[in-house]
Amino acid sequence: MFERPTAGPEGLQYVSDFISADVERELIARIRALPLQPFQFGQFEGKRRVAWFGYQYNYLSRRLEQADPIPSWLTGVIADVEAFGGPSTEIGQVLCTEYDMGVGIGWHRDKPHFDRVFGLSLGSPCKFRFRKSDGSAWERFTLDAEPRSLYMLSGASRRVWEHSIPAVEAPRYSITFRTMIERASRAAGQ
Template identity: 35%
Template sequence: MPPIAMPPGLKLAQDVMTPAEETELIALIEGSGLAYTPYDKGNTRSSTSYGWKYDYANDSFVPCKPIPEGFRTIAERAAAAAGLSCDDFAECLLNRYEPGAVIQPHLDKPVWEHVVGISLGVPTTMVFREPASGEERPVELSPRSLYVLADDARYVWQHSLPPMQGTRYSITFRTFSAEGLRRLEACPAEI
């Protein structure tokens, strides 16, 4: 049976860092002040953001502390993979997924343009689903891998994560879309 094709626009890179760098990033994530989100009750996923955070309750942005220097190297690698400068990233979202944690099928909010994710800890499968046809394409995310969501993979195919079998960490970098920049004008100044 041939391998399942990735959704159009999905880029995947393996081993974008050493195991030692992964360990350092996990320690930085653990020390970042992770908190469970009120809109995701009962899910064992905790997170924190740097730069700007999207507030789902108020449909607006909240300014956060700047992205720490410890994330600079991986931000540069993520930016290069997406053809960007790391200064283009508006948000750095850190997540810890404990065993059993999930992500429901979704598309990232239209306030974001580019989405680049880094997977750390245990491997997982990101399931992409094309809503019109119901077709699913599972994509394995190994530790130390990086993915870029663009084109159909970003705007058409929903993505989700099944229950974690161990502890996984992720770093997601996002840039503002034109809509995001319009909404940003109504937000308070950066902290």
């Protein structure tokens, strides 16, 4: 059901055409209708606009906070993402993001409160870049994320590698689905 890039970080999985063009149009319309806010990184404001569901990470307090409930219009897509992730996958947090032309996201790893990360790419393609230090230089990998594609970060791709998206050339939207560390620990019987 999925394609793994022939090279690149361990734990990275990718599937093209995860959703149909009709579903993509509907999801973009739903995201555009959200009360999107500029991304807050502590005292700084990012150029991308976002809406958090389930949980929101507060960069000033460095803690997760309760956010609005995950909207029902995401139920079907979440079921498909959870099926892609496997039997123990339970999405606990969703982030909808709008990238206007010329907007990207810098190098980072998702916060340690989250376990696996799934990203649904909408609207326009992007270069999804990865890097990790080998001590004296950076090892790099770029995934061409097509519209309607889904990636999953787990293992080293999630914990060791950083990722970023350079400025996009056309408007792009994404929906990021995250599993929670607490839920993953409970599912493993820890």
